[in-house]
Amino acid sequence: MSQQQIHMNIELKPEDRRICGKCGGTAFVPACALYDVSAIVSPTGRSDVVAIPGYACVVCGTQVDLTPKEEKPNILVALDGGQA
C-alpha cells in the first residue's frame, strides 16, 4: 500500500484535529526532544545525546504528546497531511 493511497483514504474530521493543550494552537512544527545518555547505559560505551523526533506547538512551543487519542495508527499521516 503506497503512502499516497493512505492519504486519499483518510477522512480528516475537524473534531479530530489536535489542539495544543496549553494555548489552543492548531499548528505544529517538527521538533526533537534531546536526551543525554550517560556512558554507563550507552550502547557505544560513551556519553551521547539521543534525539527523539516529535512535534511542538508553533505558538507556545509545548511539545505534543504523540500517543494516539484512541487506536489511531495513522495519526502521523494525519499530522503530515497538507489539508490545513
Ligand SMILES: [Zn+2]
Ligand atoms: Zn501552544
